[in-house]
Amino acid sequence: xxxxxxxxxxxxxxxxxxxxxxxxxxxxxxxxxxxxxxxxxxxxxxxxxxxxxxxxxxxxxxxxxxxxxxxxxxxxxxxxxxxxxxxxxxxxxxxxxxxxxxxxxxxxxxxxxxxxxxxxxxxxxxxxxxxxxxxxxxxxxxxxxxxxxxxxxxxxxxxxxxxxxxxxxxxxxxxxxxxxxxxxxxxxxxxxxxxxxxxxxxxxxxxxxxxxxxxxxxxxxxxxxxxxxxxxxxxxxxxxxxxxxxxxxxxxxxxxxxxxx
Numbered sequence: 729x730x731x732x733x734x735x736x737x738x739x740x741x742x743x744x745x746x747x748x749x750x751x752x753x754x755x756x757x758x759x760x761x762x763x764x765x766x767x768x769x770x771x772x773x774x775x776x777x778x779x780x781x782x783x784x785x786x787x788x789x790x791x792x793x794x795x796x797x798x799x800x801x802x803x804x805x806x807x808x809x810x811x812x813x814x815x816x817x818x819x820x821x822x823x824x825x826x827x828x829x830x831x832x833x834x835x836x837x838x839x840x841x842x843x844x845x846x847x848x849x850x851x852x853x854x855x856x857x858x859x860x861x862x863x864x865x866x867x868x869x870x871x872x873x874x875x876x877x878x879x880x881x882x883x884x885x886x887x888x889x890x891x892x893x894x895x896x897x898x899x900x901x902x903x904x905x906x907x908x909x910x911x912x913x914x915x916x917x918x919x920x921x922x923x924x925x926x927x928x929x930x931x932x933x934x935x936x937x938x939x940x941x942x943x944x945x946x947x948x949x950x951x952x953x954x955x956x957x958x959x960x961x962x963x964x965x966x967x968x969x970x971x972x973x974x975x976x977x978x979x980x981x982x983x984x985x986x987x988x989x
Contacts (some may be wrong), residue, residue, distance in 0.1 A: 738794035755975035757966040764889040767823035770808040797832040809849030811976035825857040833875045853883035876905040892932045913947020
């Protein structure tokens with residue numbers, strides 16, 4: 729007999745957020761030119777006594793439908809900002825990227841709440857990058873435009889994530905006020921052995937440079953991929969070769985080890 733999947737309830741989610749059951753990991757980004765660590769991307773999970781470690785694909789839609797999106801956004805933001813501010817006290821200066829669905833970012837109060845939570849945690853909006861995926865651009869161009877305008881007006885960085893293989897409306901990108909472009913890992917890795925993907929990667933980088941965006945290559949997992957990117961005008965790299973997702977307290981030691989290589 730097939731069992732129905734066990735799901736998180738709205739009350740359980742609210743209690744989990746209120747009791748700080750969020751688990752955050754951070755994957756680093758480094759500058760290609762001098763290997764300097766420059767930022768981290770926040771990856772959030774929820775530790776639940778009944779369900780174990782719950783991924784965002786389960787608790788984020790529930791937060792939206794249950795009206796808990798502002799509460800969840802604030803909890804993730806405060807945790808990440810506190811962690812990065814603590815690192816700065818150790819001399820490790822990094823930006824922090826946050827991933828929130830477009831539906832959450834379109835809520836009227838979210839941008840103001842983000843700015844307030846960031847300031848209370850000891851950072852400024854310029855230290856924070858909000859990531860939006862290419863699929864969100866395809867699905868709601870007008871909504872993305874409103875969100876990017878609002879975030880940029882408050883001083884946040886805004887990143888277009890997973891760029892390159894999804895067929896985003898490139899002709900509209902100039903109007904969306906992004907500050908960063910993250911090139912899809914499949915494109916980055918495939919370009920090493922596939923001539924067609926190599927041309928597509930070059931095109932993606934050219935688009936990013938023409939828009940004066942910070943160009944980040946995702947999925948940098950091997951030295952040959954790193955060496956390939958060094959010959960291109962790519963600004964930053966992120967991937968397992970650089971560092972896997974880690975706890976906040978592991979970042980400082982990772983940064984020292986990385987720079988010592």
